Amino acid sequence: MLRLSIPVRQALSRLTLPVMLIVSLGLVLAGRADRHLGDTLRTGLDDALTPLYRAAAAPVAEVEQGRGAIGDWFRLHADNARLVAENDQLKRWRAVALALAAQNDALKSQLHFVPTPTPNFFAARVIADLGGLYARSVLVTIPRDAHDIVNAIAMDGSGVVGRVVQSGARSARVLLITDLNSRVPVAIGQHGARAIMEGQNSATPRLIYWAPGNPPREGQIVLTSAVGGVFPYGLPVGTVHYDGKNDPVVRPFAGMTRLRVLRLFEYDHQPGADVAAATP
Amino acid sequence: MEGVEFWRGLDRVARHALPAVSIAIVMILLAIPGLVPLQAGVRVGFVMASVYFWSLYRPAALPAPLVAVLGVLLDLLGASPLGLWAVLLLLEQAAMATIRRALVRRGFLMVWLVFAGFVAVLTAAEYAARAVLDLAMLPPAPILAQGIVTILIYPLLAVALIRAHRGAAAPEQA
Numbered sequence: 001m002l003r004l005s006i007p008v009r010q011a012l013s014r015l016t017l018p019v020m021l022i023v024s025l026g027l028v029l030a031g032r033a034d035r036h037l038g039d040t041l042r043t044g045l046d047d048a049l050t051p052l053y054r055a056a057a058a059p060v061a062e063v064e065q066g067r068g069a070i071g072d073w074f075r076l077h078a079d080n081a082r083l084v085a086e087n088d089q090l091k092r093w094r095a096v097a098l099a100l101a102a103q104n105d106a107l108k109s110q111l112h113f114v115p116t117p118t119p120n121f122f123a124a125r126v127i128a129d130l131g132g133l134y135a136r137s138v139l140v141t142i143p144r145d146a147h148d149i150v151n152a153i154a155m156d157g158s159g160v161v162g163r164v165v166q167s168g169a170r171s172a173r174v175l176l177i178t179d180l181n182s183r184v185p186v187a188i189g190q191h192g193a194r195a196i197m198e199g200q201n202s203a204t205p206r207l208i209y210w211a212p213g214n215p216p217r218e219g220q221i222v223l224t225s226a227v228g229g230v231f232p233y234g235l236p237v238g239t240v241h242y243d244g245k246n247d248p249v250v251r252p253f254a255g256m257t258r259l260r261v262l263r264l265f266e267y268d269h270q271p272g273a274d275v276a277a278a279t280p
Numbered sequence: 281m282e283g284v285e286f287w288r289g290l291d292r293v294a295r296h297a298l299p300a301v302s303i304a305i306v307m308i309l310l311a312i313p314g315l316v317p318l319q320a321g322v323r324v325g326f327v328m329a330s331v332y333f334w335s336l337y338r339p340a341a342l343p344a345p346l347v348a349v350l351g352v353l354l355d356l357l358g359a360s361p362l363g364l365w366a367v368l369l370l371l372e373q374a375a376m377a378t379i380r381r382a383l384v385r386r387g388f389l390m391v392w393l394v395f396a397g398f399v400a401v402l403t404a405a406e407y408a409a410r411a412v413l414d415l416a417m418l419p420p421a422p423i424l425a426q427g428i429v430t431i432l433i434y435p436l437l438a439v440a441l442i443r444a445h446r447g448a449a450a451p452e453q454a
Contacts, residue, residue, distance in 0.1 A: 031362030135359035
């Protein structure tokens with residue numbers, strides 16, 4: 001080790017803080033000048049920490065879902081009654097759905113309808129909640145051999161959750177629809193009136209740019225719209241709700257606060273495309 | 281004899297590394313979904329309180345380069361502008377270095393009050409810096425919540441840290 005006299009060492013130790021401060025300020029400027037720098041570092045860190053997250057999240061998931069959930073036992077009776085009622089209702093809706101499906105098939109056959117291709121999809125586990133103060137995103141595991149899945153649509157059991165914005169070798173970041181930077185083109189109601197759903201860092205994203213003559217009505221269903229080309233038409237998002245006058249928001253169908261397993265759909269990726277590209 | 285020296289050296293390294301390593305580990309653990317409410321605020325609060333504590337009672341435990349690395353890690357985990365927290369944490373450390381002598385002999389309540397002042401200034405600085413870097417007005421509610429959580433975390437953390445300060449992180453016991 002280098003031996004320095006005591007005054008020199010003291011001077012050096014006094015210099016470290018200002019030097020580090022200047023370096024950090026430089027980093028802020030570099031991150032501002034080149035957005036990719038932060039994204040690249042973040043993807044690298046996410047990938048590196050994925051095994052750790054996975055190991056750490058496992059016991060938590062065990063307590064939540066398994067026999068250890070003490071809270072669930074207290075709610076057992078109430079939950080049961082609610083589920084029985086809900087099941088009755090669902091059975092009725094099932095009959096309606098079957099009738100509609102039959103009618104839909106009949107109508108399609110009369111129209112020479114060309115079916116849309118079934119998208120490629122896989123299930124992904126949420127291993128980390130990486131939201132910040134002004135950011136809502138989650139980290140999911142993806143299969144090892146997955147190709148670039150940026151722009152894949154993430155859904156939970158009930159509705160759209162968000163969109164993949166970064167994908168690494170074994171993890172991907174999903175930008176949630178509640179994030180401040182999220183803008184999703186949507187179609188509202190039966191006639192598919194166009195609007196943009198804007199995340200506002202709270203539980204309910206806001207609807208903007210709807211036609212002034214035809215405002216969204218309370219309770220109308222909100223579906224994704226194909227405008228812009230990232231989302232396909234007709235994925236369920238939520239229902240319209242009015243918090244204040246003239247300020248319609250969307251109540252998402254998806255349980256945004258307790259995301260555990262997501263399905264990632266790749267609409268722009270054709271299943272045979274990789275093979276075709278690989279063979280010269 | 282050499283064997284004893286080796287183990288003593290290892291012990292000393294471990295005691296020196298404890299503060300920074302424990303901060304990093306807790307920071308990463310706080311990314312597990314569904315652990316505590318307001319997770320992002322708790323993570324920032326934990327780091328702010330830890331850096332405050334160690335810079336006050338054991339400045340040698342957290343040298344400036346380590347603080348900068350922890351700040352960058354916080355930025356990468358919490359989706360804040362790259363380098364922002366590195367700058368803020370270093371400023372916190374620099375401010376602490378100037379008032380350390382006066383504060384170190386005071387009681388817990390005074391230390392906590394000064395911490396609340398630090399949090400107010402740092403939170404305002406974070407809000408201003410984010411607004412300038414993103415060129416946008418941001419809703420103030422989340423950052424206020426983070427500030428309050430941070431101030432409330434300190435007493436809980438201090439209990440654990442004082443124990444570590446006197447025991448596992450003390451190099452003079454090695």
